[in-house]
Amino acid sequence: xxxxxxxxxxxxxxxxxxxxxxxxxxxxxxxxxxxxxxxxxxxxxxxxxxxxxxxxxxxxxxxxxxxxxxxxxxxxxxxxxxxxxxxxxxxxxxxxxxxxxxxxxxxxxxxxxxxxxxxxxxxxxxxxxxxxxxxxxxxxxxxxxxxxxxxxxxxxxxxxxxxxxxxxxxxxxxxxxxxxxxxxxxxxxxxxxxxxxxxxxxxxxxxxxxxxxxxxxxxxxxxxxxxxxxxxxxxxxxxxxxxxxxxxxxxx
Amino acid sequence: xxxxxxxxxxxxxxxxxxxxxxxxxxxxxxxxxxxxxxxxxxxxxxxxxxxxxxxxxxxxxxxxxxxxxxxxxxxxxxxxxxxxxxxxxxxxxxxxxxxxxxxxxxxxxxxxxxxxxxxxxxxxxxxxxxxxxxxxxxxxxxxxxxxxxxxxxxxxxxxxxxxxxxxxxxxxxxxxxxxxxxxxxxxxxxxxxxxxxxxxxxxxxxxxxxxxxxxxxxxxxxxxxxxxxxxxxxxxxxxxxxxxxxxxxxxxxxxxxxxxxxxxxxxxxxxxxxxxxxxxxxxxxxxxxxxxxxxxxxxxxxxxxxxxxxxxxxxxxxxxxxxxxxxxxxxxxxxxxxxxxxxxxxxxxxx
Numbered sequence: 001x002x003x004x005x006x007x008x009x010x011x012x013x014x015x016x017x018x019x020x021x022x023x024x025x026x027x028x029x030x031x032x033x034x035x036x037x038x039x040x041x042x043x044x045x046x047x048x049x050x051x052x053x054x055x056x057x058x059x060x061x062x063x064x065x066x067x068x069x070x071x072x073x074x075x076x077x078x079x080x081x082x083x084x085x086x087x088x089x090x091x092x093x094x095x096x097x098x099x100x101x102x103x104x105x106x107x108x109x110x111x112x113x114x115x116x117x118x119x120x121x122x123x124x125x126x127x128x129x130x131x132x133x134x135x136x137x138x139x140x141x142x143x144x145x146x147x148x149x150x151x152x153x154x155x156x157x158x159x160x161x162x163x164x165x166x167x168x169x170x171x172x173x174x175x176x177x178x179x180x181x182x183x184x185x186x187x188x189x190x191x192x193x194x195x196x197x198x199x200x201x202x203x204x205x206x207x208x209x210x211x212x213x214x215x216x217x218x219x220x221x222x223x224x225x226x227x228x229x230x231x232x233x234x235x236x237x238x239x240x241x242x243x244x245x246x247x248x249x250x251x252x
Numbered sequence: 253x254x255x256x257x258x259x260x261x262x263x264x265x266x267x268x269x270x271x272x273x274x275x276x277x278x279x280x281x282x283x284x285x286x287x288x289x290x291x292x293x294x295x296x297x298x299x300x301x302x303x304x305x306x307x308x309x310x311x312x313x314x315x316x317x318x319x320x321x322x323x324x325x326x327x328x329x330x331x332x333x334x335x336x337x338x339x340x341x342x343x344x345x346x347x348x349x350x351x352x353x354x355x356x357x358x359x360x361x362x363x364x365x366x367x368x369x370x371x372x373x374x375x376x377x378x379x380x381x382x383x384x385x386x387x388x389x390x391x392x393x394x395x396x397x398x399x400x401x402x403x404x405x406x407x408x409x410x411x412x413x414x415x416x417x418x419x420x421x422x423x424x425x426x427x428x429x430x431x432x433x434x435x436x437x438x439x440x441x442x443x444x445x446x447x448x449x450x451x452x453x454x455x456x457x458x459x460x461x462x463x464x465x466x467x468x469x470x471x472x473x474x475x476x477x478x479x480x481x482x483x484x485x486x487x488x489x490x491x492x493x494x495x496x497x498x499x500x501x502x503x504x505x506x507x508x509x510x511x512x513x514x515x516x517x518x519x520x521x522x523x524x525x526x527x528x529x530x531x532x533x534x535x536x537x538x539x540x541x542x543x544x545x546x547x548x549x550x551x552x553x554x555x556x557x558x559x560x561x562x563x564x565x566x567x568x569x570x571x572x573x574x575x576x577x578x579x580x581x582x583x584x585x586x587x588x589x590x591x592x593x594x595x596x597x598x599x600x601x602x603x
Contacts, residue, residue: 107470
């Protein structure tokens with residue numbers, strides 16, 4: 001596999017304790033990689049080391065398609081093609097739904113899969129249509145539900161034409177119907193647009209549905225890696241992680 | 253759902269409508285320019301009233317600069333007077349003592365003020381200073397500046413100030429100087445409106461809402477902040493330099509914190525932070541208040557302080573936006589709205 005993203009030897013300490021401890025990983029151009037693990041395993045820290053919100057304590061390299069991103073600020077990493085959707089949706093409350101999405105296209109872009117030149121507003125509408133938010137384009141963001149806010153965050157990410165999207169527990173707090181809808185949306189992004197996804201998630205049903213490959217983190221290190229179903233059967237994984245959460249999750 | 257009804261045709265706006273909206277965005281600027289241009293006719297050539305009107309324009313211009321720095325990117329610069337003074341004293345020293353042409357000395361003063369504003373912004377961004385710390389650092393600069401001017405007596409005339417020779421008839425005549433400062437204000441308003449619609453303007457809006465989200469959306473937050481500090485400082489510097497040559501006299505008092513910054517904050521508090529015409533409306537209000545309070549003499553400053561407190565506590569977003577809100581609500585209440593009626597209609601038809 002030719003890697004789109006390559007992460008080598010990334011470590012981050014908090015107060016002397018390693019939150020992420022010498023992680024290596026690769027993501028292919030159209031892959032959905034799920035990262036799971038117990039609370040405090042370093043999943044979100046790893047995402048923030050990739051998107052630039054955190055600086056690593058030490059690292060060999062983080063490259064996107066060969067471009068070195070180590071030490072770059074988040075906006076540079078975004079412009080290079082890595083977008084992020086955080087667990088808590090980050091909205092611009094002074095802007096409408098459309099303006100929120102368009103902002104993603106103002107500083108990067110064009111949206112993935114769009115060839116012609118579009119204004120930021122047009123780009124926003126394309127993406128909002130794809131995600132089914134176009135009927136609320138002129139609404140204020142505080143009128144949206146949590147599910148729709150996450151979709152809007154994703155819309156802003158897509159409007160900027162990313163090659164890789166980092167999703168940080170975007171299913172948290174959603175009801176089963178919303179989870180199904182979100183899974184369909186994420187699959188569509190990969191299948192139709194060829195955008196790669198790194199996905200930190202606790203909702204195992206969604207992981208087994210979607211992920212091509214799963215990495216299990218524990219205490220900042222990779223505990224297991226491979227096909228979702230196999231990994232979830234792995235004895236070490238069940239002991240370290242799934243055992244804590246009851247059989248319902250392990251059954252997936 | 254109570255989402256507003258989107259345009260039914262769903263057509264993408266054509267280039268012609270885009271241009272139309274762009275021009276319409278400048279309509280408030282044009283109206284303000286026309287109204288202000290008529291003021292000398294209304295004041296009937298009274299020198300005293302014209303000087304009050306010119307002062308109002310000067311403070312409107314300062315406030316637009318403050319709107320760029322604080323309103324756009326949330327950097328609380330409490331050194332507008334000092335920045336204006338840096339430009340003013342530099343320009344006066346170069347023009348009067350070194351014999352530089354007026355345009356060149358004004359430009360040099362502006363460049364110096366701009367550089368200092370950019371430096372403060374850069375430091376604030378690099379050191380990740382919050383609003384309060386930016387306020388403290390810039391306030392300290394204001395105090396240093398005042399002391400410096402008072403100390404360098406041979407150059408600046410110390411506390412008493414000095415007479416300014418350079419400055420043509422255009423800068424000194426009551427009518428011509430009014431129009432000169434009006435030109436500057438209108439230019440600043442147009443620039444402000446243009447910036448609002450630009451990529452930089454969107455960067456400012458985004459970072460004011462949420463700097464982390466802005467970075468994640470590709471906004472260079474540091475650059476946008478420094479740009480705001482730089483552009484705003486240039487505006488303030490230009491007015492500061494022109495003001496010295498206009499007054500034909502320069503002293504630390506003209507640029508003192510209490511004289512410039514406190515009043516600009518009142519103007520902003522009246523007109524609304526980040527509103528286009530707020531600075532103009534606020535400056536006119538300040539001019540009126542100034543006249544009303546004139547008999548109080550030095551006590552005026554105490555009143556200004558109290559006023560500032562009251563305004564910031566009572567009208568966070570500004571008096572003008574607050575009043576505008578009240579008017580809109582009132583008008584909505586008066587005119588029978590279609591939307592609720594339609595809502596009732598659909599509900600009725602369901603039953």
